[in-house]
Amino acid sequence: MSGIVLPRYLAMRFVSSIGAVFLLGTAIILLADFLELLRRTSDSDSITVLRALLISALRTPSLTEEFLPFAVLFGSIAAFIGLSRRLELVVVRAAGVSVWQFAAPALVVAILIGMGATTIYNPLSATMKERANRLGTTLFEGEQNLLIQTSGDVWFRQDGLEGESIVHARQVVSGGEELFDVAVYQFDDENVFRQRINARKATLSDGEWLLEGVTLYSTDGESEELDTYSLSTFLTPAEVRETVAQPDAVPFWRLPGVIALTQRAGLPAYRYRLRYQTLLARPILLAAMVLIAATVSLRMARLGGVARAIAGGVAAGFVLYVTAEITSDLGGAGVISPSAAAWAPGLAAILxxxxxxxHQEDG
Incomplete structure (x- = not known):
């Protein structure tokens, strides 16, 4: 083989193996999310199977982002095992090709996948997830809580011209600037409970929350229904985003602007900086997965034992995942630098x- 044919062949083998594992995992995630969505909405007559399938399909890409490193790990293990069982690696090694030469195409593939996942796939998945949230709230209005509980309930305290209030929302979209199924517990200037406000939707505008589909409950038990209601707030969009929005809902290319805006507002931006650095470090993490696959698979080519290789890969990937989660929690809380929290696990795994x-090759 010429100098370019072998690397190209190996690269295509790894691309096909990683792609097959990723597509299989995506199908499983889509099916599981779709079935869970049907279970949640089984009592609703207005929610059709096709609508539920569409929402699941739109938010599946964001769910598969967490699965991507494992797809690279298991796809690389499958590729190494396949090359070994067909004796292709034996022939390559006999021709004087070192482990680093036939592992290099896999590393290049992993790095390119990581770059594409960060710069293209992440913005696309974030946009589709936002679209899924909006679709659920638009189509099903009051039933969206059953449909898309991806962000979970949020509680936060705010202040305004009318006094302090505690806000509870079942669903958050647009980075926290749109809330659905809202309950506001309003207090006066002396911190005495004044009224409760239930609203179908709340939209943040200049110095106020514009509530729609409102029901006011006073302390004497009287209620009043209104189409709209204005609730004063001193919160800025940056403060709301830092309070309730999830960093993984912000596309990669928008993160620097969100970080700058949050810092200008005098708020900590640890979570957004961590998310940004994690996305930048994704190619390194995927390259580490390839090296882990090589360490547990290549020895199998000599000693045999597919089950041992798979078990070793699962164990190593799980340890790396747990380590990354621990460092992410520390970085998100500001205990350690977000850059160190994002880059350290991948770099340590590579080393x-x-x-x-x-040690395996040279002793």
């Missing part, structure tokens, strides 16, 4: 993988 391969 460990290189050390193990050096």
């Amino acid at each position: 460990l993988g290189v050390s193990i391969l050096l």
Whole structure:
């Protein structure tokens, strides 16, 4: 084989293996989310199977982002095992090709996948997830709580010209600037409870929350229904976003602007900086998964034992995942630098993988 044919062939083998595992995982995630959505909405007559399937399809890409490193890990293990069982690696090694030469195409593939996942797939998945949230709230109005509880309930305290209030929302979209199924517990200047406000939707505008589909409940038990109601607030969009919005809902290309806006508002931006650095470090993490796959698979080519290789890969991937989650929690809380929290697990896994391969190959 010429110098370019072998790397191209190996790269295509890894692309096909990783792609197959990723598509299989995506199908499983889509099916599980779709069935869960049907279970939640089984009592509703207005929710059709096609609508539920559409919402699941729109939010599946955001769910598969967490699965991508494992797709690279298991796809790489499958590729290494396939090459070994067909004796292709034996022939390549006999021709004097080192482990680093036939692992290099896999590393290049992983890095390119990571770059594409960060710059293209992440913005697309975030946009589709936002579309799924909007579709659920638009189509099903009061039933959206059953449909798309991706952001979970949120509680926050705010202040305004009319006094303090505690806000509870079942669903959040548009970075926290639109809330659905809202309950506001309003207090006067002396911190005495004044009234409760239930609203179908709340939209943040300049210095106020514009509530729609409102029911006012006073302390004497009287209620009043209104089409709209204005609730004063001193919160800015940046403060609302930092309070209730999830960083994974912000596309990659918008994160620098959100970070700058949050910092200008005098608020901590640890979570957004961590998310940004995590996306930047994704190619390194995927490259680490390839090295982990090589350490547990190549030795199998000599000693046998597919089950052992798979079990080793699962264990190593799980340890790396847990480590990344721990460092992410610390970085999101500001205990350690978000950059260190995002980059350290992948870099440490790469160094460990290189050390193990050096020991296996050179003793």
